[in-house]
Amino acid sequence: MTVSPLTIIRxxxxxxxxxxxxQELRAAVAKRLATLDVESVREQSRAVVNLLTNLPEYQQAQRVSIYLSMPMGEIDTDSIVRDAFEQGKQVFIPFTHKATSAPMQGEDPKPSVMDMVSLGSLEDYQGLKRNSWGIPTPTRKSLETRKNCIDEVKNGKAGLDLIVMPGVAFDSExxxxxxxxxxxxxxxxRYSEEAGGKMPFTVGVALKDQLLxxxxxxxxxxxxxxLDMILVGNSQVVRR
Known part of the structure; x- marks a missing residue:
């Protein structure tokens, strides 16, 4: 199919x-977050952890992906990781690296992509070093012994049951x-393509200043x- 120059311009x-x-929304939210103090983030993080750990979707999940938080400006997920291990769940975390494969059909080339790789234990988590953003990050060498959830789905094994996701801003929809x-x-x-459309339950976690x-x-x-759900630091729950 030929696309006209006017369509391309539009x-x-x-x-x-x-x-x-x-970009304008990111800047506006960043101004809000700049006024938050450490104790407010701690209190809101505790509220979100309480909401999440009481969710049936979380309690029933065996394989969960949890982002590892920056020191400030977002919900602290340390307690979520620890609870997941205490409950005997398999924990996966984001790992970003240079793209080595061709992009999906209809996608622009990606300089870097994110995969979800396994944490072996609480001790493994505690031993991670922080990157330039202050986020605990596995080494590239350690990937040799970590599971990659998309690779597992490709090979017909179990995928993720639930993903805890960060964000800059969220809304009521x-x-x-x-x-x-x-x-x-x-x-x-990528996950949807490999899993035939069968997706994990997605939960965004937000400070109250991040919800519009x-x-x-x-x-x-x-x-x-x-997302399927957003949990907010003021104990609000938003479901799609």
Missing amino acids: RMSTNEALRNAK CRRLGHGKGYYDYFLR DPPASVPVGDKDWS
Whole structure:
């Protein structure tokens, strides 16, 4: 099918407007978060952990993916990781690396992609070193002994049951704005393709300053994934 030059120009204009709207929202939320103190983040994190660990979807999940949090500006997931191990769950965490394979059909080339790799134990988690963002991160060498959840799905093994996801902003329709790299959206598209559309339950966790008040909404495009649920630091639960 031939696409006309006018159609291409319109698409470029729409994509640019979407990028600009997302960047403006990221900047606005960053200003809000800059005023938060450490104790507020701790209190909100405790509230979210309590909500999550009491969810039937979490309690029933055996294989969970949990992002490892930055020191500030988002819900602290340390207690979630520890609870998951205490409950005997298999824990997977994000690992970002240079793309080594061709992009999916219809996707632009990706300089880097995110996979979910296994943590062997609580001691394994505690031994991770922090990267330049302050996020505990496995070494590339350790990947030789870690499971990759997409590889396991490709080989017909069990996938993930639940994913705990970060974000910059969220809205009342369970839309999510990330940091702009598209890591989670691309991961979910890859996972969906390999799993035949069978997806984990997705839970966003948010500080109260990251949830937009209606009618404000997160600007999204056709490659942005909505979540199944958002848990907020003021003990609010948002379901899609």
